[in-house]
Amino acid sequence: MKTAKNKVLEFLKLSRPFQWHKNVFVLAPLFFSFSFSKEKILKSLIAFICFVLSSSSVYSLNDVIDYEKDKNHPVKKNRPVASGTISKKEAILFSSSLLMLSLIIADNIYIKTVIVIYFLLNVIYSLGIKGNTPADIIIVSLGFVIRVIAGGIAISIKPSSWLITCTFFVSLFISAMKREAETPGHSKIYETIGLISATLTIIFFTMYVVVERESYFLLISIIPVVFGIIRYYIVAEQNKGKDPSLLVVDKQIIGAVILWIIIFVVESIFHPLE
Secondary structure, three states, X not given: OHHHHHHHHHHHHHOOHHHHHHHHHHHHHHHHHOOOOHHHHHHHHHHHHHHHHHHHHHHHHHHHHOHHHHHOOOOHHHOHHHHOOOOHHHHHHHHHHHXXXXXXXXXXXXXXXXXXXXXXXXXXXXXXXXXXXXXXXHHHHHHHHHHHHHHHHHXXXXXXXXXXXXXXXXXXXXXXXXXXXXXXXXXHHHHHHHHXXXXXXXXXXXXXXXXXXXXXXXXXXXXXXXXXXXHHHHHHXXXXXXXXXXXXXXXXXXXHHHHHHHHHHHHHHHOOOO
């Protein structure tokens, strides 16, 4: 019984639940539309679950592909496949099952298509693009854009071009700073990409507020965006060489995100200064 429980925990570890928060981008179109009908909430949650499953499918397959490299890595050698607690065959079967389950749960053909595109893009990334600057972080950023598009399809809303653009550049910024933290040899390249992406994120977000939302009150939301980006840069610089996944666990960044959400909620409900 204990062995079976341990096996289940190893499969859970293989699915990388600490990465599931990335799929919150699927919910972005719902949040920005501020149209919270039961049907739209349900459809958004289904799409979110689909991407939790498909992203875990990608992580599982990636561990098989990176088996040799992970075995010799000081931290990654403890991953289920690299450590041998789960065989390559089991990981491939697990990955296939998660992908199939996500396609079964997806409630329309367009979401299924987007999931397949997301999966194939990540397979290409794992097999030949990973580690190639700057193509690798561009592919990672496109993965977040795909999530937003899927979220829009789920609730029959066309995501704003500003939302798509901001998603791409903020993802590129985060990815670049993570890469800088874990690859000292290319840190200057990634830092430059990160700074350019951060600047473009602020510019396009400001354009979204001014051009699309036309809200004086939402101009306040630019402050936590700028603060969060600067704070993330500082934390990334302080954590060079450390686990990059720890960079987002920062109280000040979380506080900025919460404040940003509150500002949007207040504007959507009360429409102040209009």
